[in-house]
Amino acid sequence: MTDLPADRPPLISEDDRDAAVRRLREAYAEGHLTHPELDERLDQVLAVTTRPELDVALASLPAEKAVTTSTIGAAGGRIQRRGVWQVPRKLKVESAFGRVRLDLSRTVIEHAAVDIELRLGTGRAKITVPRDAVVDIEGLETGWKDTTYKPTRRPRSPGGVKIHISGSMGFGRLTIRHARR
Structure with a gap:
């Protein structure tokens, strides 16, 4: 058995790699990278294995904005957001008993991706x-009822926001639909 050198740089995790890809895509969406630069850096990020190599691929990008989680909660009753409102990068929705209705069709979404965590x-x-929008519900655990979601059949524009829905639902049903307009 050979010992690894003590000064070996730490390896990156898949979460680190995913975060770097997300950061590059957001920088591209904000106009900090050209399409060829994005392609080149994505290739770098997908090939690197250590933190210093990852840092090189992310060099010269603007500093990351601090991501805060906004929470909407109610013990019982109804949680409803509709109309024009600003969607945070991370949104946590908590309700012990009651209905939740989130309408993102006319909202202001400043991020390439939005994470919604449901605790219902x-x-x-x-x-x-x-x-x-592109919706991902892989991280959602349901207890009793299934989730109803049919992706839209219309061709999506390439700049659609990615919405990742995670968390857990006990005895309720989640319905996701795309806006018609």
């Missing part, structure tokens, strides 16, 4: 997403 006990939840 009982009751229904309905989320309306923008027409061109």
Whole structure:
């Protein structure tokens, strides 16, 4: 058995790699990188194995903005957001009993991706997403009822926001639909 040198740089995790890819895409969306630069740096990020190599691929990008999580909560009753409102990068929705209705169709979304964490006990939840959004519900655990979501059949525009829905639902049902307009 050979010993590894003590000064060997730490290896990166898949979460580190995913965060770097997300950061590059956001920098591209904000106009800090050209398309060829994005392609080159994505290739670098996907090939590196250590933290210093990853730092080189992310060099010259603007400093990351601190991501805060906004929380909407209610023990019982109804949680509803609709109309024009600003969606944070991370949104946590907590309800023990009651209905949740989030309409993102006319919202202001300044990020390339939005993470919505649901912590629901009982009751229904309905989320309306923008027409061109890409929705990922792989991180959502449901207890009793299934999630209803049919991706849109219309071709999506390439700049659609990615919405990642995670968390847990006890005895309720989640319905996700794309806005018609």
